[in-house]
Amino acid sequence: MSGQQVTVEERHAGLSIKGLTYRFDGEEPLFEGLDLDIPQGQFVSIVAASGMGKTTLFRLLAGLLQPNAGTIRVAGAGQGHGQGSRSGIGYMPQRDCLMPWRTVLDNAAIGLELAGVSKRDARSRVLELLPELGLAGTETKYPHELSGGMRQRVSFLRSLLGGGELLLLDEPFSALDAMTRVSMQQWLLQVWEKHRKTILFITHDIDEALLLSDRVLIAATRPITKLEPLEVELPRPRTYETTLDERFVALKRQLLSQLGRITSTLEGGNS
Numbered sequence: 001m002s003g004q005q006v007t008v009e010e011r012h013a014g015l016s017i018k019g020l021t022y023r024f025d026g027e028e029p030l031f032e033g034l035d036l037d038i039p040q041g042q043f044v045s046i047v048a049a050s051g052m053g054k055t056t057l058f059r060l061l062a063g064l065l066q067p068n069a070g071t072i073r074v075a076g077a078g079q080g081h082g083q084g085s086r087s088g089i090g091y092m093p094q095r096d097c098l099m100p101w102r103t104v105l106d107n108a109a110i111g112l113e114l115a116g117v118s119k120r121d122a123r124s125r126v127l128e129l130l131p132e133l134g135l136a137g138t139e140t141k142y143p144h145e146l147s148g149g150m151r152q153r154v155s156f157l158r159s160l161l162g163g164g165e166l167l168l169l170d171e172p173f174s175a176l177d178a179m180t181r182v183s184m185q186q187w188l189l190q191v192w193e194k195h196r197k198t199i200l201f202i203t204h205d206i207d208e209a210l211l212l213s214d215r216v217l218i219a220a221t222r223p224i225t226k227l228e229p230l231e232v233e234l235p236r237p238r239t240y241e242t243t244l245d246e247r248f249v250a251l252k253r254q255l256l257s258q259l260g261r262i263t264s265t266l267e268g269g270n271s
């Protein structure tokens, strides 16, 4: 596939997927001929029913699974298609997966160390960023000494430092209580507005998807052959007040109606 022509659109994409097809052995396909282009620096959320393959998509993008067909290009990442995990992508799973025996400093530094940065340089980069991420003074603490929100910030920092231009965030706030979740959304918006990485974000929470994203993608078919886009043209910077804006409410109504139509189609198709 390396000899394929690359279009201008693909060259400016943070992520470009062409004809992605994947099925687990002996199972129905989850993706069939899926195309997707995400411009560099956009914040995009995916909303899909449980079990449709969101986490599998992330594992394909991270190179942890290999597609049956199709290509995946990530700006700044190593290979587009092949064996082994893809470098240049930060992957933050639902649960923080911090190592309990490592301090905040050493947990956050590991992504850089794995990328070949010396331990000393990795640590000084982490120390530089801790205050900005609301983690000042936590460097010698262990994960069990932190709140859930703080653990997710450390996990995010590790992904930010270890990854390149694309961050994959798999329902990172789903295990947090409502108040912590709201403050983590504000926090993520501020960090993203400063660093402007391309973010692909999985969530089941419609308000969260609309508040954070430039575009929401909805999985409309099973197997997923396309993702229906909803452009979120709300001004930035956004705060929680944005969720009270009438334009936000109108988008939410539109998204709920799209989801309702899709759900009835999927249920009808599966019966």
Ligand SMILES: Nc1ncnc2c1ncn2[C@@H]1O[C@H](COP(=O)(O)OP(=O)(O)OP(=O)(O)O)[C@@H](O)[C@H]1O
Residues within 6 Å of the ligand: 024, 025, 027, 030, 048, 049, 050, 051, 052, 053, 054, 055, 056, 057
């Ligand atoms: N290793 C595997 N082998 C076979 N089937 C699998 C494997 N991993 C996942 N699946 C199946 O693939 C489908 C998609 O799984 P996936 O975890 O990607 O869904 P999801 O959309 O992320 O779901 P959720 O929202 O519930 O987390 C599910 O039916 C799941 O049972």
